[in-house]
Amino acid sequence: MLEYDFMRTAFLAALLVALVCGPVGWFLVLRGQTFASHALSHVGFAGATGALMFGLSPLTGLAGGALGAGILMGLAGERVAGRDVMIGLVLSVAMGVGALFLHLLTRSASAATALLFGDILGISPGMLGWLAALSAGCLLGLAVLARPLLFATLQPEMAEARGVRLQVLDVLFLALVAIATAECAQITGVLLVFTLMVAPAATVLRLSLPPLGGLAAAAGLALAEAWGGLILSWETDYPTSFWIALLGGAGFMLVGLVQRARGA
Amino acid sequence: MTRAGHEPHGMTPAVPESIRLQDVTLARGGRVVLSQISLAIPQGSFVGVLGANGAGKTTLFHALLGLEPPVRGGMWVNGQPVRRGNSAVGYMPQMRKLVGGQFSGWSMVATALHGQRWGLPWYGRAGRAAVDAALAAVDAQALAQRPVATLSGGERQRLLLAQTLLDDPSVLLLDEPLASLDPARMRETVERIHALAQARRMTVLMSAHDINPLLGVMDHVLYLARGRALLGTEEEVITTDALTALYGAPVDVVRAGGRVFVVAEGGGSALHMQDCGGCSAHA
Numbered sequence: 001m002l003e004y005d006f007m008r009t010a011f012l013a014a015l016l017v018a019l020v021c022g023p024v025g026w027f028l029v030l031r032g033q034t035f036a037s038h039a040l041s042h043v044g045f046a047g048a049t050g051a052l053m054f055g056l057s058p059l060t061g062l063a064g065g066a067l068g069a070g071i072l073m074g075l076a077g078e079r080v081a082g083r084d085v086m087i088g089l090v091l092s093v094a095m096g097v098g099a100l101f102l103h104l105l106t107r108s109a110s111a112a113t114a115l116l117f118g119d120i121l122g123i124s125p126g127m128l129g130w131l132a133a134l135s136a137g138c139l140l141g142l143a144v145l146a147r148p149l150l151f152a153t154l155q156p157e158m159a160e161a162r163g164v165r166l167q168v169l170d171v172l173f174l175a176l177v178a179i180a181t182a183e184c185a186q187i188t189g190v191l192l193v194f195t196l197m198v199a200p201a202a203t204v205l206r207l208s209l210p211p212l213g214g215l216a217a218a219a220g221l222a223l224a225e226a227w228g229g230l231i232l233s234w235e236t237d238y239p240t241s242f243w244i245a246l247l248g249g250a251g252f253m254l255v256g257l258v259q260r261a262r263g264a
Numbered sequence: 265m266t267r268a269g270h271e272p273h274g275m276t277p278a279v280p281e282s283i284r285l286q287d288v289t290l291a292r293g294g295r296v297v298l299s300q301i302s303l304a305i306p307q308g309s310f311v312g313v314l315g316a317n318g319a320g321k322t323t324l325f326h327a328l329l330g331l332e333p334p335v336r337g338g339m340w341v342n343g344q345p346v347r348r349g350n351s352a353v354g355y356m357p358q359m360r361k362l363v364g365g366q367f368s369g370w371s372m373v374a375t376a377l378h379g380q381r382w383g384l385p386w387y388g389r390a391g392r393a394a395v396d397a398a399l400a401a402v403d404a405q406a407l408a409q410r411p412v413a414t415l416s417g418g419e420r421q422r423l424l425l426a427q428t429l430l431d432d433p434s435v436l437l438l439d440e441p442l443a444s445l446d447p448a449r450m451r452e453t454v455e456r457i458h459a460l461a462q463a464r465r466m467t468v469l470m471s472a473h474d475i476n477p478l479l480g481v482m483d484h485v486l487y488l489a490r491g492r493a494l495l496g497t498e499e500e501v502i503t504t505d506a507l508t509a510l511y512g513a514p515v516d517v518v519r520a521g522g523r524v525f526v527v528a529e530g531g532g533s534a535l536h537m538q539d540c541g542g543c544s545a546h547a
């Protein structure tokens with residue numbers, strides 16, 4: 001399958017995205033903010049459809065929409081970030097706006113499917129450059145934030161007393177989440193961002209690894225699931241998103257079952 | 265007796281001051297919690313901070329950490345004005361819900377090591393040695409490899425204490441480190457903290473709901489009630505007269521079986537309950 005250009009592009013795109021989604025997702029799960037990332041992807045959807053209307057690339061709209069929403073969410077702080085209802089409302093309004101934009105678009109059906117469920121085989125080599133730039137920026141940002149973010153996640157009061165600015169961290173982290181979400185949506189679609197962002201990270205967090213090991217393992221598992229999904233999709237002709245979702249869920253359950261068996 | 269607010273210089277002047285409050289008023293959410301407190305605590309002093317729920321113990325600690333600036337007045341730690349992020353002040357927050365319980369005790373303690381610095385959580389050889397030393401100081405080496413979620417409340421408290429020691433602080437602010445411990449464990453914890461404080465010449469402010477586990481080790485008692493503060497020795501503060509004056513209502517100090525009970529007259533409700541496992545709810 002690697003003799004085809006579009007497959008090589010797809011494997012590279014999966015690599016770039018998985019390496020970011022794993023570690024960002026690791027913090028997301030640890031901080032209990034997974035629902036926030038779910039909402040960001042939906043705001044990104046509105047952004048992407050809006051971008052399509054104006055003839056821009058959907059990635060621009062996705063990243064822009066998610067980034068704006070992420071920063072606002074961080075600025076609003078605890079008042080919003082912890083509120084399921086508030087996030088749910090933002091999420092549904094965003095989806096509604098996206099539906100409106102799609103309605104106004106001419107070739108809406110195929111665009112909608114690609115945005116909602118991903119279209120990894122449709123990634124152009126030109127887009128690969130954008131993904132590489134976003135991934136590099138995101139990983140660099142996370143490498144700078146990781147230490148205080150970990151401290152603030154486990155012991156917010158103690159961290160604050162040591163001079164960590166919790167809100168600044170929160171805004172910066174949600175900005176990273178937004179970028180990672182936009183990247184992830186290229187592969188899994190906005191509806192299935194959970195599969196690469198949350199599933200591998202949550203699986204790894206069950207393993208009680210030390211932080212750095214956990215971050216690396218999350219990246220590795222996300223990569224394995226993304227590539228595994230691509231290979232299985234090639235073999236079966238079923239969508240990649242389906243396989244990635246399935247692998248993510250299966251991995252999570254498997255680790256849980258093994259642990260229960262060990263514990264019993 | 266040093267009625268806090270009148271004689272901040274009442275202590276022996278030979279020992280330098282560790283903490284000094286001058287005419288400090290503290291408010292939370294727009295409501296005044298402590299008003300016009302002046303006091304001075306000498307270095308190396310072990311202070312029990314007592315008071316009912318909502319008396320302002322946590323508020324005072326937050327102010328000393330520079331997290332909540334006073335409405336008015338001045339605060340100094342080791343002669344320097346209070347500032348946020350001062351590594352000379354170690355802080356153990358009131359017990360809260362556990363995040364990251366799957367990490368080992370060692371990893372959990374290590375997150376606090378220069379946790380405010382940008383970069384990766386990579387500790388280096390010196391950093392790892394510092395974490396090991398902090399764990400050893402609280403006899404928690406055996407807990408290092410176990411997931412924190414599998415530890416008892418008392419064992420977690422020891423890890424938290426190890427974290428506060430990482431930066432070699434000269435002042436420790438411990439917010440209810442005894443909450444949810446059984447009486448034997450309470451006493452053991454107090455003695456451990458006292459021994460550490462003496463060995464490292466640290467000033468300790470430790471809030472508690474029950475004075476009994478602290479009896480005999482405190483150099484001073486800081487009693488908070490009705491927005492006011494009373495600082496003095498055990499004998500000076502924990503008396504019927506002193507506390508009645510502080511509360512502005514009849515309060516009885518009853519000593520029975522080597523224990524002390526502070527009882528509001530009439531209702532007979534104990535202001536310090538012996539077992540305060542459930543009363544650590546915190547804003």
Ligand SMILES: Nc1ncnc2c1ncn2[C@@H]1O[C@H](COP(=O)(O)OP(=O)(O)OP(=O)(O)O)[C@@H](O)[C@H]1O
Pocket residue numbers: 292293294297315316317318319320321322323324358543544545546547
């Ligand atoms: N974030 C907040 N916003 C508004 N008021 C607050 C806040 N935190 C505390 N308060 C109020 O300030 C007062 C002092 O609270 P504080 O937490 O200092 O009490 P405490 O002595 O530590 O009590 P406890 O024994 O319950 O921990 C209380 O009346 C409380 O209701």
Ligand SMILES: [Mg+2]
Pocket residue numbers: 321322323358439546
């Ligand atoms: Mg308190």
